[in-house]
Amino acid sequence: xxxVVFRVDASIAIxxxxxxxxxxxxxxxxxxxxxxxxxxxxxxxxxSKIKASGYNVHVxxxxxxxxxxxATNTLAVILPETDLIIIDHYNLDTRYETHLYNKxxxxxxxxxxxxxxxxxxxxxxxxxxxxxxxxYKDLVPKDCTTLLGPQFALLREEFYTPxxxxxxxxxLNVALQTNEKQKRKRILVCFGGTDPQNVTDKTxxxxxxxxxxxxxxxxxxxxxxxxxxxxxxxxxQFSTMSLHVxxxxxxxxxxxxxxxxxxxxxxxWERCVSALPSIVITLAAxxxxxxxxxxxxxxxxxxxxxxxxxxxxxxxxxLALLNDATARQHMAKIASQIVPIDGGAVAxxxxxxxxxxKIKGETVLNxxxxxxxx
Numbered sequence: 001x002x003x004v005v006f007r008v009d010a011s012i013a014i015x016x017x018x019x020x021x022x023x024x025x026x027x028x029x030x031x032x033x034x035x036x037x038x039x040x041x042x043x044x045x046x047x048s049k050i051k052a053s054g055y056n057v058h059v060x061x062x063x064x065x066x067x068x069x070x071a072t073n074t075l076a077v078i079l080p081e082t083d084l085i086i087i088d089h090y091n092l093d094t095r096y097e098t099h100l101y102n103k104x105x106x107x108x109x110x111x112x113x114x115x116x117x118x119x120x121x122x123x124x125x126x127x128x129x130x131x132x133x134x135x136y137k138d139l140v141p142k143d144c145t146t147l148l149g150p151q152f153a154l155l156r157e158e159f160y161t162p163x164x165x166x167x168x169x170x171x172l173n174v175a176l177q178t179n180e181k182q183k184r185k186r187i188l189v190c191f192g193g194t195d196p197q198n199v200t201d202k203t204x205x206x207x208x209x210x211x212x213x214x215x216x217x218x219x220x221x222x223x224x225x226x227x228x229x230x231x232x233x234x235x236x237q238f239s240t241m242s243l244h245v246x247x248x249x250x251x252x253x254x255x256x257x258x259x260x261x262x263x264x265x266x267x268x269w270e271r272c273v274s275a276l277p278s279i280v281i282t283l284a285a286x287x288x289x290x291x292x293x294x295x296x297x298x299x300x301x302x303x304x305x306x307x308x309x310x311x312x313x314x315x316x317x318x319l320a321l322l323n324d325a326t327a328r329q330h331m332a333k334i335a336s337q338i339v340p341i342d343g344g345a346v347a348x349x350x351x352x353x354x355x356x357x358k359i360k361g362e363t364v365l366n367x368x369x370x371x372x373x374x
Contacts, residue, residue: 002033002356003079005104008088009043016193016222017266018088019046021110021154023053025086028157028345032353033083038074045224063091071099083356084108087120090286094119105359108352109140110154112265113286120144122355124348126153126269127290128338145355151343153269158251160273160341185215185322188257188276190250190267191283193222197306199281201227203261204234204241206314215322217241218253259321259328261314264291272299275336277328279317281306299335 006026010019026035036056039047040063047057058077063070070092078085085100088110097107097119108122114135123140124147125132132148140146187207191199200221207217219235221228223246235243244253254260254274261279262271264287271278278300282288288305295302303309303317321328 001031002029002083002353003081004029004033004035005078005082005085006035006037006088007039007074007085007092008037009040010046011043012045012194012196012224012226014043015196016046016224018110019050020193021266022086022088023050023055024154024156024345025348026055027053028349029352030349032349034079036079038077063096067092067096068099071096074100075103078104083360084352086110093117106356114139118144121359122147122352124148124152124154126150126266129289129293145351147348147351150269150272150339152348153266153273153339153343154345154348155266155269155273155339156251157345158248159254159270160344160346161251183258185258186256187215187217187318187322188220188253188260189217189262190220190260191263191281192265192267193246194224194226195221195283196226197283198227198230199263199283199306200225200231201234202306202309202311203281203314204231206311207318208238209311209315210319212238212240215240215258218244218257220244220247220250220253222246259318261318263287268294268300269339272335273339273341275332277321277331277335279303279314279321281309281314294335294338297334297338298331299338300331 006022008018008022010016029035036058037050038058038060040061041059042062044059047059050057060073060077082104084106085104086108087097090113093116101107101119106121109118109120110124112125112127114125117139120140122145123136126149128150136146189200189203200219204219217240219231219241221231225231232243235241250270251274254270254276257276259277259279260271264280264282268290280291280300280302281304282291283306291302294300301317303313
């Protein structure tokens with residue numbers, strides 16, 4: 001069994017996405033690996049969730065602009081003879097990874113930004129951009145294995161449940177299969193677990209301006225949401241709204257939604273694999289490029305940045321998409337073709353296992369040659 005360590009943080013500022021996708025990968029590794037997690041003191045917001053998922057958590061000092069010392073702190077707590085360390089952190093790069101490279105069998109990086117150099121054996125970036133294939137050309141070693149594109153998106157297993165339709169390559173969206181005149185529409189709202197800009201509240205205020213008899217609303221937030229009490233109070237004011245906190249049923253909610261209003265990032269791929277027409281409001285600069293490209297492809301409608309999008313713009317876009325079944329069908333069709341259901345975390349695990357076995361085999365061979373030469 002492989003020994004795998006994840007180095008990842010979560011906080012109000014960072015959000016929960018990095019930890020959630022690492023947990024997805026850890027779960028997919030299943031019986032193939034024993035996994036542990038390392039978090040920093042300021043990034044330990046989801047430590048209890050990681051532990052509740054069955055993984056040991058080590059808390060170390062913050063990075064503090066000293067990647068070498070941070071590497072030393074990391075090595076002090078990792079498992080003996082660790083096979084792989086997986087790093088999912090925007091503030092760590094080759095200056096940190098180099099110190100780990102020769103201490104473990106392999107280093108893997110999960111990144112989205114392509115804005116810094118890495119010293120790793122594997123790199124995963126699930127984003128879709130016109131230049132996806134070349135983004136890391138000068139940022140990783142020549143022998144680094146790169147896993148690029150939504151086919152390697154780290155989505156939970158629930159999103160890959162096989163459909164019973166005649167088209168097994170894509171997931172069934174229940175809302176699209178129901179007669180338009182017979183079905184009450186559903187809107188799904190989610191801007192991540194913490195939503196520091198509180199776009200959830202802005203969106204609910206916008207939706208409340210529309211005739212509530214037209215639809216029901218599912219609102220998804222995390223228990224760490226910065227304005228938790230405010231959202232609970234607002235949802236309670238409307239009989240057509242339902243609140244879901246730390247839900248494990250996101251795939252089900254997506255498949256039953258008529259449209260979704262949400263953030264960029266990994267939720268793009270959840271919506272795509274669910275064939276869910278979506279209005280997207282970006283929460284950070286690193287969400288813009290992929291969201292813009294997906295919008296240009298027709299896989300979603302990008303409304304703009306959270307700081308500039310108005311409630312009126314949200315309400316207008318929601319009503320327009322709800323009333324245009326043709327546009328929704330077209331958007332769902334394009335989205336469903338972006339993320340194959342035979343990829344994801346399982347495909348990533350296959351590459352990891354093959355890479356580790358290859359590295360270990362080369363190490364054994366080199367050791368044998370050295371003994372024979374000696």
